[in-house]
Amino acid sequence: MELFDLTIHQMRAGLAAKRFSSVEATRAMLERIQATEPAINAFITVTPEQALADAEAADRRIAAGDALPLTGIPLAVKDIFLTEGVRTTCGSRILAEFIPPYSATSWERLRSQGAVLLGKLNQDEFAMGSSNESSAYGTTRNPWDTNRIPGGSSGGSAAAIAARQATATLGTDTGGSIRQPASHCGCVGLKPTYGRVSRYGVIAYASSLDQVGPMTRDVADCALLLGAVAGLDPKDSTSVDIPVPDYGAALGNGVKGLKIGLPKEYFIHGLAPEVQSAMDAAIATYRSLGAEFVDISLPHTDYAVATYYLIATAEASSNLARYDGVRFGHRSSQADNLIDMMTQSRSEGFGAEVKRRIMIGTYALSSGYYDAYYVKAQKVRTLIMRDFTRAFELVDLILTPVAPTPAFAIGEKVNDPLQMYLSDIFTIPVNLAGTCAMSLPAGFSPDGLPIGLQLIGKPFGEASILSAAHAFEQSTEWHLRKAVI
């Protein structure tokens, strides 16, 4: 086993036992990045000098015997997280040279626990996309098949784990952006409950849906990383003051007697046969572990994608207004008056998908259309939320596929936005409901592409998801397979 293959908990043990140093582990990662990046393109920015300096400091700490939970662990974060002094592009040309003066709370928390930053990960521009094809920095390739997309928008965060370029990563999930790429790249990805992790310093796409979450090699790492970033942040009014449990302690509880719901609306929509059989196998595994299955209904599922594309785009149209070329970011050199400067800077800086969503959102909020689109979407959102509330009166968890198909080919859906949007059909309702869900490895297609399983929990029920996921992981070996690069 190479250093770059290790999980966080394995690496922590190795560092503690002084089997290797943080500098060695970090160097192994940086070399791996260098070797695999031409094929994968998971990073927008790699920060070797800072990483090695951080690793040296970590080694001194370890030697002094006061290591923190993440001391010396080389991580990478999606380029949507502000990192003080390190370029943060959000996958967009408009922020090509943006060096933020402050850091996101979530990254700051990892850093304060000793994490080493390897660099910033590729993503769809402003997190708008399901394939990483909207990145202004080139498409990230799926390590399992480089002709395929890694998923999106946290495609770089998932691919970097599958390619063993980082021990673990942080992503963000607005409509499936952690879970779908985790599924396509065969890693664990958790979207926590809205309000569980601070959004401060995370570039906003759709503020009422965005949530930060860990992407890891296994469930234990996921629990560890979630515990490190979760909790109230006075700088984010929407973060929630609910105590953060010891997520690691919940692992090993098993699933005996656990009631798991199977929503009928998630097992029909053109589900690929290999996804269906992976789900069937997973259900059988859980049954054998003592879980009970209950057929349930989430009746408003059909409206989720339309609802999402009104609410998310409406919020985005406003969130992205600050990129006007006045104070930071790209400023066009083609303009000789104020209006042109703003218009040109935005026209040159934003890519096609971002422009499309700004236009949809602007339209949905416009006078005369607001009630028909935005207000109605909010009402449907309430109904979708209620679907989950009712379902959770009957069951403890809900099991569904993450995506209807394994990773599709690069270019396959790029000219068909509707097909692209529909690929998020199983993940979007969770964001609208504001609850938590995880993607975990549950099988492979005949072509060798990973297939993920989604476990949806009650609001702030991350611990029960982690515990059920851990039980599954202990009885399967999907998470141990490695992409060959």
Place this chain on the structure above:
Amino acid sequence: MKFQPVIGLEVHVQLKTATKIFCGCSTQFGAEPNSQTCPVCLGLPGALPVLNKSVVDCAIKAGLATNCTIAPRSIFARKNYFYPDLPKGYQISQFEDPICQKGWLDIHLEGLEPKRIGITRIHMEEDAGKLVHGDVPGLENGSGVDLNRACTPLLEVVSEPDLRTSDEAVAYLKKLYQIVTWLGICDGNMEEGSFRCDANVSVMPVGSDTFGTRAEIKNVNSFKFVKQAIEYEIQRQIDLIEDGGTVVQETRLFDPTSGRTRSMRGKEEAHDYRYFPDPDLVPLVIGPAWVERIAGELPELPAAKQKRFMSDLGLPEYDAEVLTATRALTEYFEACVASHGNAKSVSNWVMGEVTRALNDNGIDIAACPVAPARLAALLKLIDSGTISGKIAKTVFDEMWKGGRAPQDIVEEQGLVQVSDSGAIETIIDQVIAANAGQVEEYRSGKDKVFGFFVGQVMKASKGKANPAVVNELLLKKLKG
């Protein structure tokens, strides 16, 4: 045809909180450009607003003082438009469900019955920054953005279209100004823009109940200009209609130098602000305890004070109104009354000598060099007959200059009043002897000459003679 103007006002009140509405930056005026900024008020990517609770306290105060209902649940909304001084490309304001709703203020124009003016709503919002054009070093040929003011807390107070004349509009504005400064939530500095107003003006034929099309005059920042702008606008609209034209809905600007309003943008150029609830801020829930706490902190308001000054202190309405013009003046007056007791004579002095000296020196009552207790001591010297009212004015001027106690000044300068009739008689005899002609005139029936003699005696006594004793003795002596 005769026309009836209809006026509604939207007033922006800048709040005096130490920090901004959604971040911890200082609100101090006049600092180095962009020195009072942070990721939040610069609108940097990833930054999020956090509501400053003391802004909510101010809004509740304003709402209670203007008879509004405080909404148990109110929400913030984004008002979207592009402008370089607006860092986020939207302003955080309140649209649906503002914090204060449905209040009123009474205005009282001289010679007319009091009139109740409805207040539609009061909401909280953030201010924008400001643009600086080429008048600073380094910006000779360009424009700069100063975001120190961005995110400064404002209240917007929206009146019902209940005002009918420019005088009513100004009376309403002054009343509102008096209240927000009285509450201590606004510094009232109109030149710096702490209290500014947009006026919605329309006209309709007298007797009609359908309002005409209105024009909105933006950002007028003095009472005088508000009056001028409204009067100009009313006449402009009447002239337009009488010439067969129609008023168009538009935004206009008032130019103080010409005294005219001019079109800024028409309806077709009006922004579609695309208001929607701000997902970054949770709904603001205000329970009864919060409102009660603020109600308990409210000072006695001008209207209540006036009533009490009239009923308890026996002051005339005029005095009560003048003395409650500002909270500082009222507090000064009340402090004097607390150690003197004769409210009317305190009132006369505060409205007379004190106000004159303040005006002459261009200073505010808060900075008055004569402390209330000292003024009360001076009035006691008059009451006890130690000095005359006239001498008191001289003593007051000394107190103003030196900040010393009146007793010390009177003693040092030998200003004690002479009431001893023997001494005064001597002076009177001298004056009568020296002015035989005037004595003749008086005795032949010219009563007016009496004043001359009083003047001469007072002059000869260097103002120290007790005027009552002088009058009495003079009368006796002159009658012969």
